[in-house]
Amino acid sequence: DAKTTQPTSMDCAEGRAANLPCNHSTISGNEYVYWYRQIHSQGPQYIIHGLKNNETNEMASLIITEDRKSSTLILPHATLRDTAVYYCIVRVPYGNNRLAFGKGNQVVVIP
Amino acid sequence: EAEVAQSPRYKITEKSQAVAFWCDPISGHATLYWYRQILGQGPELLVQFQDESVVDDSQLPKDRFSAERLKGVDSTLKIQPAELGDSAMYLCASSPETGNTIYFGEGSWLTVV
Numbered sequence: 079d080a081k082t083t084q085p086t087s088m089d090c091a092e093g094r095a096a097n098l099p100c101n102h103s104t105i106s107g108n109e110y111v112y113w114y115r116q117i118h119s120q121g122p123q124y125i126i127h128g129l130k131n132n133e134t135n136e137m138a139s140l141i142i143t144e145d146r147k148s149s150t151l152i153l154p155h156a157t158l159r160d161t162a163v164y165y166c167i168v169r170v171p172y173g174n175n176r177l178a179f180g181k182g183n184q185v186v187v188i189p
Numbered sequence: 190e191a192e193v194a195q196s197p198r199y200k201i202t203e204k205s206q207a208v209a210f211w212c213d214p215i216s217g218h219a220t221l222y223w224y225r226q227i228l229g230q231g232p233e234l235l236v237q238f239q240d241e242s243v244v245d246d247s248q249l250p251k252d253r254f255s256a257e258r259l260k261g262v263d264s265t266l267k268i269q270p271a272e273l274g275d276s277a278m279y280l281c282a283s284s285p286e287t288g289n290t291i292y293f294g295e296g297s298w299l300t301v302v
């Protein structure tokens with residue numbers, strides 16, 4: 079699986095959109111971009127995933143650049159409960175390909 | 190919403206003792222994973238099952254760790270003997286088939302003293 083690069087940490091203002099960047103410059107054509115988050119002391123929570131088109135669900139939006147070398151997870155209206163470690167992972171979504179976590183981005187939503 | 194169930198939530202054990210964790214995946218999910226997460230790091234895969242068969246246990250310390258999923262439904266992860274360095278959160282996850290979106294349980298915290 080391709081490696082990803084995320085900020086170690088970032089702060090976001092409550093009520094504002096939070097834009098979480100991720101670089102995956104070595105992503106291959108059949109790898110998807112997955113986002114998970116982990117609130118303190120809980121298991122990782124699936125947020126969203128995509129291949130090349132922008133995706134949106136009830137939790138977030140995923141914007142993938144045209145060259146697929148980077149992406150941005152957008153939390154439209156950050157709340158205090160969005161404070162968590164966010165993991166950006168690239169993975170082939172078939173076969174026995176594991177979900178390989180890095181250290182993630184510690185996002186703190188500030189009142 | 191269906192969830193992955195894990196127990197116990199917290200466990201304290203003395204080193205050299207045996208400890209076991211149980212996982213019940215989301216109903217109908219064929220693939221089951223056990224991950225270990227050391228404080229401050231991301232989760233790392235220990236073992237992956239497809240139904241009752243192990244498909245990847247390359248990162249499982251087999252001298253002391255064992256995992257089984259006898260009927261292809263729930264699973265048990267065992268550590269014997271426990272060492273101080275095994276203190277971590279043990280996460281179970283499942284997916285409908287390999288490659289699909291993976292859903293995690295709340296984890297089991299282990300402290301070895």
